[in-house]
Amino acid sequence: MKRFGALxxxxxxxxxxxxxxxxxIAVFLVLLGYSFTSILFLNKIGTLQHIFFQMAALLLLLLPxxxxxxLAEERKTGTLELLLTSPVLEIEVVLAKFxxxxxxxxVMLGLxxxxxxxLAIYGTPDWGPIYAGYxxxxxxxxxxxxxGLTASSLTANQVVAAxxxxxxxxxxxxxDSLGYLLPDPFDTLSVNLSLLAHVSPFVxxxxxxxxxxxxxxxxxxxxxxSVRALARR
Amino acid sequence: xxxxxxxxxxxxxxxxxxxxxxxxLEVETGEVMGLLGPNGSGKTTILRILTxxxxxxxxxxxxxxxxxxxxALAVKQRVGYVPENAPLYDGMRxxxxxxxxxxxKGLAGPAVPPAVEAACARLALEPVVDRQVGTLSKGFRQxxxxxxxxxxxxxxxxxxxxxxxxxxxxxxxxxxLIRSLAGSLTILVTSHILAEMERMADRVAILLQGRLLxxxxxxxxxxxxxxxxxxxxxxxxxxxxxxxxxxxHAVALAAPAHSGVAAYRVEVDGPSVAEPIAVRLVxxxxxxxxxxxxxxxxxxLFLELTGxxxxxxxxxxx
Numbered sequence: 001m002k003r004f005g006a007l008x009x010x011x012x013x014x015x016x017x018x019x020x021x022x023x024x025i026a027v028f029l030v031l032l033g034y035s036f037t038s039i040l041f042l043n044k045i046g047t048l049q050h051i052f053f054q055m056a057a058l059l060l061l062l063l064p065x066x067x068x069x070x071l072a073e074e075r076k077t078g079t080l081e082l083l084l085t086s087p088v089l090e091i092e093v094v095l096a097k098f099x100x101x102x103x104x105x106x107v108m109l110g111l112x113x114x115x116x117x118x119l120a121i122y123g124t125p126d127w128g129p130i131y132a133g134y135x136x137x138x139x140x141x142x143x144x145x146x147x148g149l150t151a152s153s154l155t156a157n158q159v160v161a162a163x164x165x166x167x168x169x170x171x172x173x174x175x176d177s178l179g180y181l182l183p184d185p186f187d188t189l190s191v192n193l194s195l196l197a198h199v200s201p202f203v204x205x206x207x208x209x210x211x212x213x214x215x216x217x218x219x220x221x222x223x224x225x226s227v228r229a230l231a232r233r
Numbered sequence: 234x235x236x237x238x239x240x241x242x243x244x245x246x247x248x249x250x251x252x253x254x255x256x257x258l259e260v261e262t263g264e265v266m267g268l269l270g271p272n273g274s275g276k277t278t279i280l281r282i283l284t285x286x287x288x289x290x291x292x293x294x295x296x297x298x299x300x301x302x303x304x305a306l307a308v309k310q311r312v313g314y315v316p317e318n319a320p321l322y323d324g325m326r327x328x329x330x331x332x333x334x335x336x337x338k339g340l341a342g343p344a345v346p347p348a349v350e351a352a353c354a355r356l357a358l359e360p361v362v363d364r365q366v367g368t369l370s371k372g373f374r375q376x377x378x379x380x381x382x383x384x385x386x387x388x389x390x391x392x393x394x395x396x397x398x399x400x401x402x403x404x405x406x407x408x409x410l411i412r413s414l415a416g417s418l419t420i421l422v423t424s425h426i427l428a429e430m431e432r433m434a435d436r437v438a439i440l441l442q443g444r445l446l447x448x449x450x451x452x453x454x455x456x457x458x459x460x461x462x463x464x465x466x467x468x469x470x471x472x473x474x475x476x477x478x479x480x481x482h483a484v485a486l487a488a489p490a491h492s493g494v495a496a497y498r499v500e501v502d503g504p505s506v507a508e509p510i511a512v513r514l515v516x517x518x519x520x521x522x523x524x525x526x527x528x529x530x531x532x533x534l535f536l537e538l539t540g541x542x543x544x545x546x547x548x549x550x551x
Contacts, residue, residue, distance in 0.1 A: 006336030010322070017324055078320030082381075085284040085316070086337050087309040233287050 004092045011100035020069070021104050024062045028108050031058060036115050046123035051115060052133040052203040059105070059141050060169045060195075066104050067148025068162035070097045071226070075156040080230075090230040094223055098149055105141040109134060129205030136202020139215035140195065144169055146222025153229035169195070237262045237389060237419045238283065243292035245278050245443075252278045254443040255292065260389075265415045267434030267451075268423040269531065275443035276423040277317060280393050283421070284314045297388055310339065313382030313418075317393040319374045323367030327358060327377055330366055331384065338385035352380040356410070372403035379410065390414060392422045396429050408433050427531040437531065439538055446538040451531075460499045460507055461487060461527035465520030468495055474517045475499055480506035494520070498527055 015021050032055060039050050074080035083093060119125040147168050152161040176194035179187040191197055198211045238260035245253040253275040260266040268276040281287040283294055285305045294301045296308045322330055331349040340348055353362050356376040361369055366377060375395060382390055395411065396404045411420060411433055424430045430437055431451060439446045464471050468490060475484045480502040488496035499510070507524055514521045 002341070003337050003339065006333055010325075010333050014322075014324065077323075078316060078318065079322055081281070081286050081316045082314075082320055083337075085286050085309060085312070085314045086334065087306045087339060088337050089306070 003088050004096060007088065007092055007096035008099055011096045012103055015066070015100045015104055018069075020065060021107075024065055024104065025108050025111065028055075028058050028062055029111055032112060032115070036118075040118075046119040046125035048115060048119070048125070048130055048133060049203055051112075052137060055109075055112065055137055056140055056196075056199050056203070059108075059137065059144060060173060061166075063101075063105075063141065063144045064148055064151075064162040064165035064169070066101055067145055067152055067165060068158040069152070070101065070149050071152040071230070072155050072158045072161045076158070084230065084233075090227045091223075093230065094149065094153075094226045098145060098223060101145045101149070102142060105138070105145065109137060109141075126205070129203070132202045132205050132207050135207065136199050136211070139202075139212060139219075140199045143195065143215045143218035143222065146219040146226070147172075148222075150222045150225040150229065153226040235262055236260060238266075238294070238296050238421065240279070240283065240294040241292055243279065243282055243294060244290050245275075245282060245287060246290045251443050253282070253289075256440070256443070256445045257292075258438055258445065258448070260419055260421055262388075262419055263416050264435045265411065265420040265422065265433060267430045267437040268421065268440060269425070269427070269430045269437050269535075270440035271425055273442075274425075274440040276425075276440055277393055278443075279440075280314075280391050280421070280423060284312055284391055285309055310385065311388045313379075313385070313387035313390045315375070315378045315382045315390075315392040315395060318397060319371075319378035321366045321374060321377060321381075323365065325366055326363055327366060327369070328353075328362045330377065331381055334381040335384045340385060348384055352383050355383065356380040371398045372400070372406065375399065375403070375407060376410075383414075387418070389419045389421065392420065394423055394425070396424060396426065404429065427535070431531055439535060441538075447534075449531075449534060458501060458504055459527040460501055460510065460524060462497045462499060462510070462514075462524050463494055463522040464497060464514060465494045465522060466518070470517075471495070471497065471514070471519055474513055474519065475510065478506065478510050478513050481510070494522060 032051065035054050036051050071080065074083065084090070116125060116127075116130050144165075148161070148165040151164040151168065152158075155161050155164070172193060172195045174194070174196065176191045176197045179190040182190055192214070198214045201208055201211055236259035238258070240256060240258040242255045242257055243253055244251065244255050256275070256279060258266075258279075268279060270276055278287065282289045283296065283301060285301055285308060288302065297311050299308050299311070301308050322333075325333065328349060331352055332345050335345045335348050353359055356379055358373070358376055358380060361373050361377075366374070369377065379390075379392070379395075382392075392411070395407050399407060408429065411422060414420060415435070422433060424433070434451050436448060436450050438448045462475075468486065472484050475481055475497065482500040482502070484500075485498045486495060487498040501507070501510070504526060507526075511521055511524055
């Protein structure tokens with residue numbers, strides 16, 4: 001636990017001492033602020049449904065920038081050798097990087113709480129879908145970070161890690177559309193693998209255990225693959 | 234003495250390419266063992282296996298009696314490692330980096346600052362302790378890398394090409410540092426530079442294309458050494474004078490007389506015989522121009538072992 005604490009401290013500092021995190025947070029909030037304002041003026045309804053979908057899309061586009069450096073940079077600079085020849089476990093290294101990246105997500109989502117706050121001041125929003133939406137986005141972002149971490153664990157090139165992450169995210173985002181073309185049972189499978197299909201119920205205010213289970217499974221698989229990639233030396 | 238590092242038939246292959254081919258090696262407690270060989274001879278791979286960064290394809294290794302595969306964490310606790318080119322976290326300050334390394338090596342909170350201070354003092358890092366690692370010179374980077382390796386009081390220090398990229402002054406300092414650590418620590422060091430290895434190591438293992446060719450003693454307390462002298466005077470009289478000094482076994486002419494000065498190679502019991510030799514020569518009225526330990530000629534040894542077919546490691550001087 002002591003070692004994990006040290007690793008987490010170092011990773012969190014690395015994430016927040018880099019301009020990347022601030023650029024990502026700034027772009028996320030600026031684009032979201034623009035959408036929130038225009039949607040609110042257009043339909044004048046106290047809901048964040050559209051915003052949540054947009055937040056999911058922005059996370060999908062921006063998180064590869066956060067995750068690309070996690071292990072690829074360590075591999076490129078040689079510090080991975082320093083780290084893995086110290087008395088630490090691969091799982092501790094991977095978990096520290098995952099939690100530190102999730103801290104960026106938490107800051108992004110935390111700052112976006114300004115929008116429900118505005119709705120609460122000027123109207124009476126339905127809080128159920130808002131809580132569900134944030135829970136869904138947190139799980140969704142966790143899955144993206146875990147998959148991005150896996151991509152970063154496989155290469156020493158950060159750009160390759162980012163492009164591969166983006167490819168995986170997009171594929172999993174819209175894989176359900178492939179379901180219409182596939183025979184049974186592959187159609188069901190492709191729908192069940194879709195990130196969009198699992199995040200939509202949260203955004204619409206419904207929390208299903210199956211959706212929570214899906215995201216938790218993706219997170220665990222991503223972390224497992226990352227640990228395996230580090231251990232295979 | 235007991236061996237602290239024991240490697241048995243270590244092999245590492247990448248597909249059809251064999252990087253390390255059945256290398257067996259023992260390193261005694263407290264000695265400086267050098268791994269010498271040209272680039273690509275498997276030195277770094279052996280170090281990476283011993284430090285747990287790579288897994289051997291076959292063979293076993295034990296450090297302080299612990300198997301490097303089964304007791305990986307315990308082994309890592311006992312080994313300080315300085316990888317080639319000293320990879321460090323450039324964004325951290327020196328003190329912060331060392332504190333981080335101390336914590337992941339298992340030092341408890343209150344023990345970290347004194348351990349960091351001690352490592353900084355040992356490596357003379359005080360002037361740069363609050364500077365960012367990325368702004369340091371190569372010499373200081375290497376010191377920081379050694380400082381982190383010494384945290385947690387390891388029994389074994391493993392250094393991969395510690396002289397790489399350093400200027401001659403920094404190489405001399407590095408060599409002095411490694412020799413000063415010898416005895417309290419067991420040191421395993423690689424180099425592809427013959428002169429560097431001659432000055433640093435007690436024993437040297439010579440590698441070529443992943444195979445261990447030989448292990449040779451370079452210096453050992455109490456063991457016979459060779460001295461090289463330049464003396465002005467009649468050759469026969471000088472030989473006779475040297476022959477009468479207790480502890481001298483053999484005297485050979487290394488270079489014939491030129492302007493009355495000849496070079497001699499003298500086999501003696503140990504380095505302490507140098508002083509009576511100097512006294513006897515001066516008392517005998519001869520001109521003693523120089524007296525040094527004559528290191529093992531690694532270049533000749535390497536060529537002899539490889540039959541002169543392989544490219545010798547670089548003989549460049551520090």
